Amino acid sequence: MFLELSDGVIEHAPLAEVFYADANGQMTLATFDKGSIPLEVVKWLISEAKRRLPPVDDR
Numbered sequence: 001m002f003l004e005l006s007d008g009v010i011e012h013a014p015l016a017e018v019f020y021a022d023a024n025g026q027m028t029l030a031t032f033d034k035g036s037i038p039l040e041v042v043k044w045l046i047s048e049a050k051r052r053l054p055p056v057d058d059r
Contacts, residue, residue, distance in 0.1 A: 003049045005041070007034065016042065018049035027053065 002019040006012040016031045027049060031037065 001053050003045065003052060005037070005045050016045060018045060018053065020049070020053035022055075025054070 001022075002017045004017040005015045007015055013034055014032055015034050015037055016029065019028050019030065021027075029042075029046065
């Protein structure tokens with residue numbers, strides 16, 4: 001699963017994504033060469049990914 005950040009202007013071009021690997025529970029951040037991304041936006045993306053991506057254990 002992944003959470004993607006897009007510019008919302010130019011064909012919703014992706015700026016960055018956080019990928020969650022089910023196999024090992026590892027998250028990785030990838031940025032794309034579309035210019036700079038403010039640090040606060042990167043922090044928000046990471047916090048949202050931590051909240052939304054890992055599966056919830058409903059046991």
